[in-house]
Amino acid sequence: MFNQKFVVRAVESLVISSIGKRMAKVYVSVGSNVGDREKALIQAVHFLKQDAGEVTAVSSIYETEPWGFEAELYFLNIVIELITELQAPELLVKLLEIERRMGRIRAESGYQSRSIDLDILLYGNGSISDSGLIVPHPRMQDRYFVLKPLAEVNSAAFHPVLGMDAGQMLDSCNDSSGITKYMDREATENLLGVRKG
Numbered sequence: 001m002f003n004q005k006f007v008v009r010a011v012e013s014l015v016i017s018s019i020g021k022r023m024a025k026v027y028v029s030v031g032s033n034v035g036d037r038e039k040a041l042i043q044a045v046h047f048l049k050q051d052a053g054e055v056t057a058v059s060s061i062y063e064t065e066p067w068g069f070e071a072e073l074y075f076l077n078i079v080i081e082l083i084t085e086l087q088a089p090e091l092l093v094k095l096l097e098i099e100r101r102m103g104r105i106r107a108e109s110g111y112q113s114r115s116i117d118l119d120i121l122l123y124g125n126g127s128i129s130d131s132g133l134i135v136p137h138p139r140m141q142d143r144y145f146v147l148k149p150l151a152e153v154n155s156a157a158f159h160p161v162l163g164m165d166a167g168q169m170l171d172s173c174n175d176s177s178g179i180t181k182y183m184d185r186e187a188t189e190n191l192l193g194v195r196k197g
Contacts, residue, residue: 026082027121027157029146033066034115037076040102044116045080045192047098052091053084058194059149061183076182079149088123092133121150125160136161144175
């Protein structure tokens with residue numbers, strides 16, 4: 001027998017465009033702790049709109065201490081909701097292209113400060129695991145700075161592997177890293193040019 005809640009979530013994660021294309025609802029984490037951090041978020045969202053799909057929602061901006069390493073400057077982080085016709089591997093390519101365009105050089109290992117960081121958190125209700133892409137993001141449930149803005153955008157966003165939504169993951173997260181609201185949601189929408197859904 002089908003799990004009715006799962007079926008509803010699966011349907012909600014897919015969007016059919018007016019011309020019949022199958023689209024996916026995706027959640028992307030965006031962060032920066034190098035240079036003009038606000039400007040980096042503005043540029044990243046602009047490039048996502050231009051190259052990846054329609055940005056339909058954005059969280060408040062949160063200022064967070066670096067996770068897994070020490071750095072002088074804290075991160076500014078947001079989560080966006082994106083409607084895209086790109087398959088997950090194609091979307092990853094676009095995100096990496098945007099990072100390179102904005103001066104990001106990815107380290108081979110470990111964490112470091114970065115001009116921009118774009119991570120796919122959830123792609124529809126899909127679960128993907130190959131050499132270059134793991135979705136849902138394998139450490140999202142451990143990162144308060146990811147879960148707080150994700151739950152703000154959509155507390156029902158569903159993790160198909162853990163069987164938990166964003167609100168539940170946030171409630172059970174033990175991450176004690178510092179996080180403060182840097183800019184409220186309405187001001188962030190205005191800054192980034194994201195229309196309210």
